[in-house]
Amino acid sequence: MDLVKRYLRSPAAVIGLLLLVLVLAMAATADLFYPRDPLALAGRPLIWPFSNPRFLLGTDNSGRDIAAQIFHGARISLLIGGVATAISIMIGITIGAFAGYYGAFVDTALMRVTEAFQTLPNFLLLLVLVAVFGSTLTTVTIAIGIVSWPASARLTRAEFLSLRNREFVQAGRTLGLRDARLIFGEILPNALPPVIVYASVVMAIAILLESALAFLKLSDPNVASWGNLIGAGRDVLRVQWYVSAIPGIAILITVLAVSLVGQGLNDALNPRLKRR
Amino acid sequence: MSPILVLDDVSVRLPAGGDRSHAMANVSLSLAANEILCVVGESGSGKSMTANAIMRLLPGGVAIDGGRILFEGRDLCRLGEAQMREVRGAGIAMIFQEPMTALNPLRTIGDQIGEMFELHTDLPAAEIAARTLALLEEVRIPDPALAFRAYPHELSGGQRQRAMIAMALALDPKVLIADEPTTALDVTTQAQILKLIRDLQRRKGTAVLFITHDFGVVAEIADRVAVMREGRVVEAGATAAVLGEPRHAYTRQLIAAVPPLEAPPPRQLSGEPILALAHVSKTYRTGGFLGRGKRVTHAVRDVSLVLPRGATLGIVGESGSGKSTLARCLVRLIDPESGEIRLNGVDLAGLSREEMRAATRRIQMVFQDPFASLNPRRKAGEAVAQGLVVHGMARPQALARARELFGLVGLDPAATERYPHEFSGGQRQRIGLARALALEPEVLVADEPVSALDVSVQAQVLKLLAELRERLGLSIVFITHDLRVAAQVCDLVAVMQRGEVVEAGPIGAVFGAPQHPYTRELLASIPGREIGAGRRFAEEPTA
Numbered sequence: 142m143d144l145v146k147r148y149l150r151s152p153a154a155v156i157g158l159l160l161l162v163l164v165l166a167m168a169a170t171a172d173l174f175y176p177r178d179p180l181a182l183a184g185r186p187l188i189w190p191f192s193n194p195r196f197l198l199g200t201d202n203s204g205r206d207i208a209a210q211i212f213h214g215a216r217i218s219l220l221i222g223g224v225a226t227a228i229s230i231m232i233g234i235t236i237g238a239f240a241g242y243y244g245a246f247v248d249t250a251l252m253r254v255t256e257a258f259q260t261l262p263n264f265l266l267l268l269v270l271v272a273v274f275g276s277t278l279t280t281v282t283i284a285i286g287i288v289s290w291p292a293s294a295r296l297t298r299a300e301f302l303s304l305r306n307r308e309f310v311q312a313g314r315t316l317g318l319r320d321a322r323l324i325f326g327e328i329l330p331n332a333l334p335p336v337i338v339y340a341s342v343v344m345a346i347a348i349l350l351e352s353a354l355a356f357l358k359l360s361d362p363n364v365a366s367w368g369n370l371i372g373a374g375r376d377v378l379r380v381q382w383y384v385s386a387i388p389g390i391a392i393l394i395t396v397l398a399v400s401l402v403g404q405g406l407n408d409a410l411n412p413r414l415k416r417r
Numbered sequence: 418m419s420p421i422l423v424l425d426d427v428s429v430r431l432p433a434g435g436d437r438s439h440a441m442a443n444v445s446l447s448l449a450a451n452e453i454l455c456v457v458g459e460s461g462s463g464k465s466m467t468a469n470a471i472m473r474l475l476p477g478g479v480a481i482d483g484g485r486i487l488f489e490g491r492d493l494c495r496l497g498e499a500q501m502r503e504v505r506g507a508g509i510a511m512i513f514q515e516p517m518t519a520l521n522p523l524r525t526i527g528d529q530i531g532e533m534f535e536l537h538t539d540l541p542a543a544e545i546a547a548r549t550l551a552l553l554e555e556v557r558i559p560d561p562a563l564a565f566r567a568y569p570h571e572l573s574g575g576q577r578q579r580a581m582i583a584m585a586l587a588l589d590p591k592v593l594i595a596d597e598p599t600t601a602l603d604v605t606t607q608a609q610i611l612k613l614i615r616d617l618q619r620r621k622g623t624a625v626l627f628i629t630h631d632f633g634v635v636a637e638i639a640d641r642v643a644v645m646r647e648g649r650v651v652e653a654g655a656t657a658a659v660l661g662e663p664r665h666a667y668t669r670q671l672i673a674a675v676p677p678l679e680a681p682p683p684r685q686l687s688g689e690p691i692l693a694l695a696h697v698s699k700t701y702r703t704g705g706f707l708g709r710g711k712r713v714t715h716a717v718r719d720v721s722l723v724l725p726r727g728a729t730l731g732i733v734g735e736s737g738s739g740k741s742t743l744a745r746c747l748v749r750l751i752d753p754e755s756g757e758i759r760l761n762g763v764d765l766a767g768l769s770r771e772e773m774r775a776a777t778r779r780i781q782m783v784f785q786d787p788f789a790s791l792n793p794r795r796k797a798g799e800a801v802a803q804g805l806v807v808h809g810m811a812r813p814q815a816l817a818r819a820r821e822l823f824g825l826v827g828l829d830p831a832a833t834e835r836y837p838h839e840f841s842g843g844q845r846q847r848i849g850l851a852r853a854l855a856l857e858p859e860v861l862v863a864d865e866p867v868s869a870l871d872v873s874v875q876a877q878v879l880k881l882l883a884e885l886r887e888r889l890g891l892s893i894v895f896i897t898h899d900l901r902v903a904a905q906v907c908d909l910v911a912v913m914q915r916g917e918v919v920e921a922g923p924i925g926a927v928f929g930a931p932q933h934p935y936t937r938e939l940l941a942s943i944p945g946r947e948i949g950a951g952r953r954f955a956e957e958p959t960a
Contacts, residue, residue, distance in 0.1 A: 309789065
């Protein structure tokens, strides 16, 4: 309750939350407003926005309704963002927790693996994964999750390093608690807040990564994602720029919303840092 | 003599929503040149706020909302920020509790002391260096030239505090405010620093406002005392009068809570040992490559001790003496590298991790810091029930048992549903005790269980511990740096220095007729040795 109150105190966080609710509403009402397949041909290609009341945001170069693609694309972007973030955070927490808790050899080994992932530019790694395993929605989502975990692993590890020597953890050990219980029952709940906040950054990156893939026409072509629409608009970018610009704005708003919510959560979870 | 610093009816307002509206309420104090005024009180009494208010260094949201603070006749409350900066350091200087955090770790000691001259005077650099060196000599830092070039981490705690004092005295301030300057120091170092402050104050005629929670320190150093409680001065007067014949009930209660240094008459001890340590050692090795630059620390060296059933064995020593490492070896939080720890004949040091997990039922630990030793995200009742669940009890029974245990340690059984931050320090320490007792251990290892508590709360927790020892037939290993506490609760005592036990035996014998020079030094360093003794003396005729 207190957390909600502190969160709502910041105007930026409230704006972020409203924008996020807007995107969620778009995803939820896509079938209601645009029951037809968003990828089906709807009319004349390249109608400018606001010139035809049937196509409020116009049509793209193959004559598909842009508004329908934006609404349905919200689902895909949120799905990819959410699932990829979950995968990434889960891998990150597990590796970070074990490295931070056990230290010594385990830490060295796991951190070298993490560094190996970090030194590779993650978009290149993503391209390789997609090139090898194909570009269906599932593989793209998993691949994004796999390339974006190292930072959350480092964050979790840092929290564990400082928490594992706290007296309450030692007290747990003197009570005879097993390592797994100490890690997941005692330390992890205390280590979680910064990781949750960081998840918003991962989510924004995941959405951008998918768009970048789609722009190179390497994402799943059978779903109506914002990235695919940007990719399609690339061919007519110089004259009918709105085909790429509209989904671009949608991505901008979503990423901004997620970041603002993350920042708001951070301030709400660390009220002492906020005050200065 | 006319007072140099006067607090006239000063009030300091706290932000709305706290447990009280004012940190200081109508506080009036006066401090004359060449005297030491001790402000004494428990945590939350507003004693540190008094120092901050005089320096006008109040945290955000806290403000002076009444009264005058007169320094040499000028009201500090009305000065502008620029004028106030001139008063700070040159007129009124301050030293803090923890010299490590008050010094900048990236700059040398000489540089930081010299900064005082740079800010407030136009002296040339060579003159500044010379004066800084002279100051370091004055505070009797060993090898001042070396300390001048040293970084804070290269000095010991006592040396750092000397450097802080040098910095504070650089510009010959009229008033020195010392906020718990010896609390973080070992008792032998504390004695030296107190003597230093006293000497310098006498020589320079400085007025000292000394803030402390420790009546021993008050007896040692103060000319006059002011006792604070919840932001008010409840009693003020000459030291001998306040300590000898306290008029206010709260002062009497505080002084009565200071444990006397003599041990009570010895109890009959069982001949049967429950815990026997033989040649326990733990060494830390750090750094070093191919045998070069290696540092070896003997944290615990060849310790052999015996704890009879039902007795309390005190382990006393200063920081770094290895007493906490030894405690952790007993419960295998740290694995000793050699030696035996026999609990009822079973060598704990030889058990595998899995066997030790089962053996934790029989030996439990209470930790020092009541704030760090409870998981902030777990309800108090669950923390207590946790051990029982791990050792196979069903959750509902374990929670019911936790409620019983809450009753046993003097907490409301309904409080099991609350989170740790909703309890006070003393209450949390009771929760920690309940958690340790849940498994019905035979031996309790208590690592500084009362040193983070106020003196009156400390007395309650010690009383509880003594009661539980009788009722449950506990045997206790009691780690402490506070010899007064040790004298009250322990039957036997072992004095540790640099990892070794230098002297051990019945507490009355060790404290009454110490054999080892280090034990004698420790006992001689305790501030205000006569306090408890005087009381005991005074109480006996009425009893």
